[in-house]
Amino acid sequence: MARRITGKLVIATHNPGKLAEMRELLAPHGIEAVSAGELGLGEPEETGHDFRSNAGIKAVAAAQAAKLPAFADDSGIVVDALDGAPGIFSARWAGPTKDFTAAMTRIERLLQERGATAPDRRRAHFVSALCVAWPDGHREEVEARVDGTLVWPPRGTAGFGYDPMFLPDGHTRTFGEMESIEKHGLPPLGLGLSHRARAFVKLAEICLEPR
Ligand code: ITT
Numbered sequence: 001m002a003r004r005i006t007g008k009l010v011i012a013t014h015n016p017g018k019l020a021e022m023r024e025l026l027a028p029h030g031i032e033a034v035s036a037g038e039l040g041l042g043e044p045e046e047t048g049h050d051f052r053s054n055a056g057i058k059a060v061a062a063a064q065a066a067k068l069p070a071f072a073d074d075s076g077i078v079v080d081a082l083d084g085a086p087g088i089f090s091a092r093w094a095g096p097t098k099d100f101t102a103a104m105t106r107i108e109r110l111l112q113e114r115g116a117t118a119p120d121r122r123r124a125h126f127v128s129a130l131c132v133a134w135p136d137g138h139r140e141e142v143e144a145r146v147d148g149t150l151v152w153p154p155r156g157t158a159g160f161g162y163d164p165m166f167l168p169d170g171h172t173r174t175f176g177e178m179e180s181i182e183k184h185g186l187p188p189l190g191l192g193l194s195h196r197a198r199a200f201v202k203l204a205e206i207c208l209e210p211r
Helices: 016-029 051-066 100-113 180-184 195-207
Strands: 008-011 032-035 070-079 123-133 139-150 166-168
Touching (some): 008 016, 008 051, 016 070, 016 180, 016 195, 051 070, 051 123, 051 139, 070 100, 070 195, 123 195, 139 195
Parallel strands (some): 008 070
Antiparallel strands (some): 070 123, 123 139, 139 166
């Protein structure tokens, strides 16, 4: 039986784009959310070999430091023609200045080098692994993905990270061209489209009171 989230929850991310999405997802559930930044928590080293273990590292570190339940996301974009890169290194490809134009350009250069110009050679998916950790060591974990195609040049200024390059299956606009409600809004207002929204729906089913 999964443990329910009650009271205050730390959102263990230092990424402002993710923080905004996680706050929006939690808002209808009446959870008092406080960010890692607001609490002055440090960023643990992400030494895991997959999304799930890195989400666990971040959630556990924040739960221990804040003595509160903590919610972390580890996510990234997995490009089929690049053997899964950048994957768990998606943030690192943007470098210390978090330059995602450079990171997207690097992906495009590598795709061109492999002759991956046709849409079916440009398949990719975003993954989100979510972990809630409690100070006593208990954890709940879920994971989800959204599939799509990479476009070039990037389109749109909404969202963050690799959004302008990602065209989700069944849509004509990239995540960078979508309103936040369209990218990660949940029914009845949205479709629960993004990887993070899909993972959150799974988490909400087991850990949150119904909206
Ligand atoms: P925290 O660890 O503090 O949460 P981070 O940015 O370092 O922040 P990750 O290690 O999980 O987070 O890196 C995930 C990267 O993948 C993130 O920086 C984005 O560039 C990219 N990414 C994840 N979700 C995305 C989304 O919804 N849209 C666009 N890019 C996304």
